[in-house]
Amino acid sequence: MSTLVGDFQAFLGSSQVTTNETVLELHSKDESYHTPVNPEIVVFPRNADEISKIMHVAKKHDRPVYPFGLGSSLEGLVIPTSDGICIDFSEMNAILDVKQDDMLVTVQPGVTRTQLNKELKKYGLFFSVDPGADATIGGMAATNASGTSSVRYGIMRDKVRDLEVVLADGSIIHTGNRAAKSSSGYHLNGLFVGSEGTLGCFSEITLEVNGIPEQIVAGRAEFSTIDDAVNAVVSILHAGIPIARCELVDEPSIEKVNQFSDTNYALTPTLFLELHGNEAGLEQDLTFTKEIVRDFGCEEIEFELDTAARNKLWEARHTLAYAFTHSTPGKKMMVTDVCVPISSLASAIKHARQLVDDSGFEGGIAGHVGDGNYHILLMINPEDPDDIRKAQALNEEIVEFALEAGGTCTGEHGVGIGKQKYQKKEHGEAFFVMEKIKQALDPDSRLNPMKLIQVKE
Incomplete structure (x- = not known):
């Protein structure tokens, strides 16, 4: 046998x-x-x-x-x-084809974001989706990842042009093609991106990439309140300024950033901004942005053209999770995310901040405010059942607020185990359509079972 x-x-x-x-x-x-x-x-x-x-x-x-x-x-x-x-998939980490004129690249799923951008730089191109971690492209497609640059360049679902997928029965299919658009057939790219390995395994991924901007400017804007910061972002977006990144970091998080990154930022709600373009256009955009944020009580705003200074600024934002972890030995970070309509963002963040303060947990809030997505970072003791229970209850209140506001239980982290219980409430009758898709493509529930859509026997 x-x-x-x-x-x-x-x-x-x-x-x-x-x-x-x-x-x-x-x-x-x-x-x-x-x-x-x-x-x-x-x-x-x-x-x-x-x-x-x-x-x-x-x-x-x-x-x-x-x-x-x-x-x-x-x-x-x-x-x-x-x-x-x-x-x-770590041994499937080849960059298979770069089509410079089409601005497309085909990779195996084990290629990492950093590896891909290092190769694309030779062609004057870059891949825009930036979830913070140096994740694999396959994992990013599986979770429909986004990150700091999605406000301008879109999320993973916007960037995938074609997938080669191995289904549960071993058959191999392609979900798209290399054309920029199509009116043919069901949108299988959109179905498989974000499916979290429950419908098939990706073996090749063809992505849309972008030209590296002529000039990049990054900066910080400090506000007295979260309301002012969020309202400034809404006005920037309405003004048509091509903002590439727009991140909000709350006061407790700025304090951790200062400790970890050896910075001296004011302890106020802070926007981290980045604009892409050409020299003449950016000069106008920067002037307009400064005028807008000052209308909303911006207390300090400064921009950096120098590459090293820009990198230091974004490193401070991207290492926020490590800043909390290093300052709280013996604890583990629980990170959750939701996404709401931008009109509800300020109230949602204030609601989350109050919950964190009342809980007694040390934690911070940061968000991709340009698209309504925010994250709550909690330091908990994973060995303490009471800590886990309290953290899960807090998470549930944050999710319920987001759903009531017309948002979603996860903007980019995915459903997995942690957010599965909210699927039926969020999607209503559409949830049962998802069950039928899962049953059709994976009748034995063999692919990543008990995740995303749990089909009852």
């Missing part, structure tokens, strides 16, 4: 199959607070045909399959829910 390991070794090299306990443990968790669970085996495919064969072996042995990129997800997306097969 064949064994699971033996069947994999029949077509994968010995280095591509492991049951080593240390490797299993590495694949048992992500960056979230959810309880780790070891997979039964980890396999490292190198192409779509090998993924297809993995699916056939999984069916033969009746095992679930869990796709894994770098484990940087924040809602338990990659954590196994029972013994099963973890597919690690």
Whole structure:
């Protein structure tokens, strides 16, 4: 009788199959607070045909399959829910084709964001989606990632032109093409992007990329209240200023930034801004932006043209999570995100800030205010059931507020385990359509089961 390991070794090299306990443990968790669970085996495919064969072996042995990129997800997306097969895409990390004239690139799913942009720079191009972590492109597509630059360039779903996907039955399909638009067929790109590995495994991804701007200017604007900061952003957007990044960081978070990044920013609600364009256009945009923010009581605004100064500013924003972690030894960060209509953003952030203050947790709030997406960072003791209970209750209040405002339970982190319970409330009758899609494409519920859409037996 064949064994699971033996069947994999029949077509994968010995280095591509492991049951080593240390490797299993590495694949048992992500960056979230959810309880780790070891997979039964980890396999490292190198192409779509090998993924297809993995699916056939999984069916033969009746095992679930869990796709894994770098484990940087924040809602338990990659954590196994029972013994099963973890597919690690780290050996599928080739940049396959750069079509400079079409401004397209095709990559394997294990390529990281930094790796991709390093290669694209040779062609005067860059990939705009920036979730902060150096995640894999496959993971970013699986969660419909966005980040700081989505206000101008769009989110992952806007950038994916085509996917090669291995389905649960081992068949290999393409969901799109290289054309800039199409009126043909169902929009399968939109279906698979954000599906969190529950409908298929990505083996190739074709992305739209952008030309590197002639000039980039970054800056900070300090306000006395969150209301003023958010209202200034709304006015900037209404004015048609091509803002590329627009981040809000609250006072407690600025304090952590100063401690960790050796900065001396004022302890006030602060906007981190970035504009892209040419020299003449940017000069006008900067003047207009300064006028707008001063109308909303901006106390201080300064911009940086120098690359090193810009990088330091954005490094301070991107390392906010590490700033909290380093200042609170023995605690683990619970990060949650929601997204609301921008008209509700100020009240939503104030509501979240009050909840954090009342909870007694140390925490901060930062948001992609240009698109209504904000994050709550809480420092909790993962070994303390009372801490977990209180944090989950706080998270639930934040999500309920977002849903009541016409928003969503997650703007970019994904559903995974942590946000699954809100799916039916958020989507209503459409939830049952999602169940039918899952049942049609994965009738045995083999792909990343118990995530996103949990189909009842």
